Amino acid sequence: MDEGFALWHLGLRKQLIFRKEIMMKDSYCRIFEVWRLLVAALMIASVILGIAAAPAYAAGNQRFPFSAFYSGTVSFRSDGVWLLNGRGIATLMGRSTNQGYLVFTTVPVDCAGGVPSDNHETLTAANGDSLSIVSHDVACPVGQNLYQGSGYWEVLGGTGRFTGAMGGGSFVGYADLNQDTVKFHWFGSISAP
Numbered sequence: 001m002d003e004g005f006a007l008w009h010l011g012l013r014k015q016l017i018f019r020k021e022i023m024m025k026d027s028y029c030r031i032f033e034v035w036r037l038l039v040a041a042l043m044i045a046s047v048i049l050g051i052a053a054a055p056a057y058a059a060g061n062q063r064f065p066f067s068a069f070y071s072g073t074v075s076f077r078s079d080g081v082w083l084l085n086g087r088g089i090a091t092l093m094g095r096s097t098n099q100g101y102l103v104f105t106t107v108p109v110d111c112a113g114g115v116p117s118d119n120h121e122t123l124t125a126a127n128g129d130s131l132s133i134v135s136h137d138v139a140c141p142v143g144q145n146l147y148q149g150s151g152y153w154e155v156l157g158g159t160g161r162f163t164g165a166m167g168g169g170s171f172v173g174y175a176d177l178n179q180d181t182v183k184f185h186w187f188g189s190i191s192a193p
Contacts, residue, residue: 093125111140129160135171145177
């Protein structure tokens with residue numbers, strides 16, 4: 001083999017490899033450019049959708065499951081209103097407190113000795129954000145000075161991250177008037193706080 005031919009062949013081979021590398025770099029550059037444009041388009045779309053979704057979110061169209069368990073004490077005012085204080089845990093709130101009062105109503109009952117009432121409660125998270133609700137229920141006697149109630153609840157308002165929240169669901173409660181204790185469980189859904 002001629003030495004000149006070998007050098008020419010080696011040079012040609014280097015040129016071909018160099019051109020292949022340039023073509024690959026060019027392909028990678030094109031792919032990267034398309035990727036960059038795609039990412040930019042997705043970011044712009046997410047901003048537009050986020051802005052468009054914000055009013056719906058604020059309006060409470062997105063609902064989340066809500067469950068709250070509280071136990072505490074009951075005391076009685078001279079006018080017959082029950083005062084309720086306790087501690088518990090709730091979704092979207094964590095460990096929190098409840099304060100409220102119970103007012104007797106005249107709703108028809110479906111159990112002998114049943115007591116209809118509206119239970120107004122304020123659930124307060126550790127950071128001070130609160131959710132105010134009212135439960136409409138009937139408590140039925142299940143023993144000597146023992147009552148078990150059930151009904152439905154609805155959000156009246158809130159503060160902090162619960163400002164503008166809406167929602168409701170079912171309620172069950174238990175009162176032991178021998179020990180002056182109460183237990184509550186609210187479950188349902190609330191709008192995005």
